[in-house]
Amino acid sequence: MTAVAMTTPQGWLLVAAVLLPFIGMMVGLVAGGRHAARVAAVVIIAGLAIAAVTVRAVLDAPQVYLLGGWAPPLGVALRADGLAAAMMAVVAVVIAGIALYARRDFATPPCSAEARAPLAFWLLLLAVWGSLNLVFVSGDLFTLYVGLELLTFAGVPLVCLDGRGETLRAALRYLLFALLGSLLYLLGAVLVYGAYATLDIAMLAQLVQPGVLSWTVLALMTVGLLAKTALFPLHIWLPPAHAGAPAAASAVLSALVVKGSWFLVVRLWFDAMPAVVTFSAAQLLGGLGAAAIVFGSIVALRQKRLKLLVAYSTIAQIGYLFLMFPLAFDVAAGTMLHGGALTGGLLQAASHATAKAGMFMAAGLIYAALGHDRIADLGGVARALPVTVLAFAVAGLALMGVLPSGAYLAKKLLLDAAASGGQWWWTAVLQGGAAFTAGYVVLVLTRALRAPPVPLQLATKVSRLSEFAALGLALLSMLLGFAAAGLPAGLISNPLAPKELLPTLLVVAGGFALAAALARRPLFGDGPWRRLTAAAGTGFENADALLRRWPTASLALIIFAAAFGWLLHTGTPA
Amino acid sequence: MMMLFDVGLVVVLLGLAAWVVLARNAFAAVAAFIAYGLLLTLAWLQLHGIDIALTEAAIGGGLTGALLIGAVTRLGSAPPIAPATSMTLALAAVAAAATTAILAACVLALPDPAPTLAPLVADNIAATGVGNAITAVLLSFRSMDTLLEAIVLLFALAGAWSLGADSAWPGRPGFAQSAPPNGILAYLARILPPIGLVIGIYIFWTGADNPGGKFQGATILAAMWLLTMAAGLTDAPRVGSRWLRAALVAGPLGFIAAGVLGSVSAGAFLALPAGHAKPMILAIEIALMPTLTLILALLIPGPPQRVTS
Known part of the structure; x- marks a missing residue:
């Protein structure tokens, strides 16, 4: 800018x-x-x-x-x-x-x-x-605050459109936590004006100097926005809100609304205060993303209901959106740079928006057709609703980053940035993360492809248009990789070459292993090892329940604000 | 003497804030919150922020207080929340103290004298034709924010309405009110509105050159309407009413139309034509006034609850 x-x-x-x-x-x-x-x-x-x-x-x-x-x-x-x-x-x-x-x-x-x-x-x-x-x-930072408020007030009522008591509770929880985030952002904007007498992002980029004020501002605003984006462990409001809303509303909330506050973090870190960012603060932001991928995916595997599984998968996918921050940090210049990593992050957001909308729509259609969305009882649905299950599968493959999806290209760009920046540990996160995504996609598809114990009776006939809308968005995500036309040559190679095929197969195998180990009901067979892995799964569920309590979430908000402030302070060369 | 007053004000404000947080009874907390809002008005007056003081009294203390009282009344039958454990309280106290310390450090680190846009506003205020710098910022320099704030309020009302029961759609908000026709409420509801109407319109009108403006004026008008509703003299309109909906969007749509006119006559969206800036600002404010009054008043009764009057 x-x-x-x-x-x-x-x-x-x-x-x-x-x-x-x-x-x-x-x-x-x-x-x-x-x-x-x-x-x-x-x-x-x-x-x-x-x-x-x-x-x-x-x-x-x-x-x-x-x-x-x-x-x-x-x-x-x-x-x-x-x-x-x-x-x-x-x-x-x-x-x-x-x-x-x-x-x-x-x-x-x-x-x-x-x-x-x-x-x-x-x-x-x-x-x-x-x-x-x-x-x-x-x-302008204040106009952006008004934008955030508009987005919150437009998003919250979508949660409780069906008027059930539990969705009202979910909406109120979302509203309160999002307002807490807005207030932190506003506090940052007030301090910015007090220090620099401007709220214009382009002017701030020239004026801002590292110091106690800019560290506090960036820490407060970032954490406030993370609360609104529901980045782990600040995801207190997301599962009930996204799982309880009607499918179309879930798609709006999960695919689009969380991208608003994420985009603002990008603006702040890359455009308003790039020189205030430090290596360690960027590592923390990426680390929260990595934790979100592991945690969100495992808890997704433990869900009984399809819509909750998709909601937890959103938590994991939000994590992916933050992996680009450490990779875009240029150590030599000590600043955030626009480049391949940012392009990768943007592609990640675009492919998630399309795939996740398609996935929630497919889940909604399954719910409508069966009258329930219990994962254990999905048998036969693939035969009854082939287009819908295909949409779910394509969306899942797109999220996993199978060629030629947008997520594949994004992963390539981020791996490239990790290699050139010498941050090898993010390579492991990027490659391993896909296996976690594969886990819950494999789980749902194996259940959906099974034969039902009794012939399926559909509660209602689903709309063809809705089915093809879901499939269309999923396919779009799958084909986003062709956006590579404008990117450096050699980024995408032959997908059937051993160098490409092997990681894909490993990801799918890893997904099967995770689903077999952690799914609530045994997928392939039972044994003493299952008791161990199932206990680990229960541990993750309990941790999730603890993190989604108000006192824990509020404390986490303050602790992470302090952590970002501290890392911005200590990471700045004197 | 003034110093003593200021110190006393700060002590009472802090005490009330602590009371709001610590009170075990929700109604007591809300009562303290309203008192806190009124005292905050005094604090802004002491800081010579008269426009902010008026807004705080109208929106912060008044309207928010009324909304909170409504919420507490509805929560009357809800089970009490389990008290926090001492561990949680201790952690919260540490976190609050640390936050306060860091924010205090930030306030002390702010440059002195503070960099400000006030001289820039003073240099350019003549182009807007108004005398009140705050009105110039809100309706000329940063008029987009004001337009968007009006739309935020509309979203809030639409959101509140969307919580209604399907069977009551598109009926009337809130419960039917009735008060003894010769009681004190009905008496006040007949006596006060004419006076409130004059004061509300005056505060709106004088906002061009003196402290005041549409938000503060609209809150007073809304309060008068609510008073007559509470006394059963008037009833909230049906949410399905075309007239009501047209009036609700007239303000923002009129604002946008004025903005488009600006792009034709003055070269930029929301620009004010030279020489006609003040009439344009007044026209925008007059268009916004009924919208703001209606939204602020209708947020109190909330979603539609009955089909008949």
């Missing part, structure tokens, strides 16, 4: 990308009933076009818009660099996919003019979209 003090010719696109969904939400509220879905459809088509044109414009030059004609620090600038444009495009596509999926689930019933849940869903979908676009393009 460079400081350009002029509105660029196509800068107005950024204003349109933010305000169009908001205008749609307001028009939809007035029109009401069935019209809300129609307004959403029109806005989605227009929004896709805006995102496409923005990407085209940003490929030529970063776009800037000075709101009200006032230049920072007095005014607020919207800026779109490659990062912002890429995220805008991904979000637009995923929103469109989710909207297709939700057409039947959230249709207004024919007998009434307006129903609560459908109206709320379509309005909130647009609200989330506009808020995310604001987070991507805002160049």
Whole structure:
């Protein structure tokens, strides 16, 4: 993000990308009933076009818009660099996919003019979209705070759309913990203004010096945003919220909403305060990511219900998004660098957004068709709902990073950065992490492919459109690797060469081993070794229950803020 | 003398804050929170932040207090929460003390004199036509934030409405209120609103050049409406009402329309045309006023709960 003090010719696109969904939400509220879905459809088509044109414009030059004609620090600038444009495009596509999926689930019933849940869903979908676009393009720390608030208020009601008591509890838990995170972020923004009299990210990058203020600011803001992103061990709110929401809403929350606060961490570390970051602080952030992968995947394997399994897999996938931070730190320059690692992280986010949306949709369809989502009783579902199970499988393979998925390319880029930066330990995390992902994908697929003890009776016929929307998003994630066209040659080699095939086979074998060892019910057979591994699994579950209690989570928030502050302080050369 | 007053104010504020945290009874905690908000208003006055003082009194103490009282009333039948273990309390105390120490170190590390944008605002305020620097920041230099804040409020109301029961959709928020027609509440609800209406509109109008503004004014208007609702003299509108919904979005949509007008006449979205800046600001504020009043008032009764009046 460079400081350009002029509105660029196509800068107005950024204003349109933010305000169009908001205008749609307001028009939809007035029109009401069935019209809300129609307004959403029109806005989605227009929004896709805006995102496409923005990407085209940003490929030529970063776009800037000075709101009200006032230049920072007095005014607020919207800026779109490659990062912002890429995220805008991904979000637009995923929103469109989710909207297709939700057409039947959230249709207004024919007998009434307006129903609560459908109206709320379509309005909130647009609200989330506009808020995310604001987070991507805002160049001002306070406007970003407003963006975070918009995102929270749009996301929380999605959790409890079905109105059950337990989902209300989950929504309240999400709201309270997210507000705690917002407050820490706001506290950081206040201190920044007090120290530098500007909130503009590009100006701050020039002004910020390491010191007690900037260490505290970065630590507070980072931890606040991690709480909103639900990075382990600050994931207190995520499992009940993402598992309890209706499938389309889960897809919005899991694929998109958590990316908003993650993107802000990227902005802070790479663009606002890159010179304040230290090697050890970046290692801690990556370490939390690695812990999230192991912990989230193992607890996912221990779940009885499919939607909870997918929710815990989100915790693991959020971990992946933070692996790029240590790899993007340049030790010689002592600063965060835009480069291959950041591109890898961005691709990771894009492939997770598409695959996870597809996975939640598939899980939702299975739930609707069977009337339950007990993993142990999934037998026969592959025959009854082949497209849906295929969508789940493709999404799972994409998350594992099988060629040519976006996650594969992301892994390549990150491995490359680890090798060139001499941080070999992240190579182990990147290679091993895929086996953990393979674990729960293998578990679900083996259950779904089994023959049922009694012939399956489907509770309802699922919508074809919904099935293909899920499959479409999963396939998109799987094909994202072709984005490599613009990357250095030699990054992708023949997938059937032994050098490529062996790691893939090892990942799948590792997944089978993990699923056999840790699944709640024995997958292949029982034995004394299972007792040992099952006990370890129970240990992880108990640890998870402890971490998701309010006192533990609140203390973890403060402890990690202190840890980041300390590592920023001690890591800075005197 | 003033010094003594300030020290006393700080001591009482800290005491009330501790009371809010430590009170075992939720209602007592809320009562202390409201008192805390009112005293914080005095603190802002002492710091010459009159606009912030007004906002704190209206939104921080007043509206939030009313929302919290509503929440406590509804929680009346909920089982009490188990008290924290002494281990948790000790850890929390250490964490709180450490946080306070670090924040204190940060405040002391802030540069002195503080770098500020105030001179830059003073240099450019003439272009906005208003005399109150805060109004200039909120409606010209950083008007995008104000627009987005209005949309945040709309999201909050939409979120609150979405919690209603399906059977009550699109009915009226809250429970039907009735008060004895000759009681004190009904009496006040007849006497106070005319006065509150004048004060609310004055605070809004004077905000262009003096402390005040639409948020503070709208809160007073909302309070007057709520008073008549509580006395059973008026009823909350149906959430399905087209008129209500149109009024709810009129403010932000009007703001956006003014912004688009700016991009045509003054070269940038949300820019104010030279020479017509002040009328534009007033037009935006007048458009926002009914929206803010409606949202702030309707957040109190909450989701729709009944189909009939």
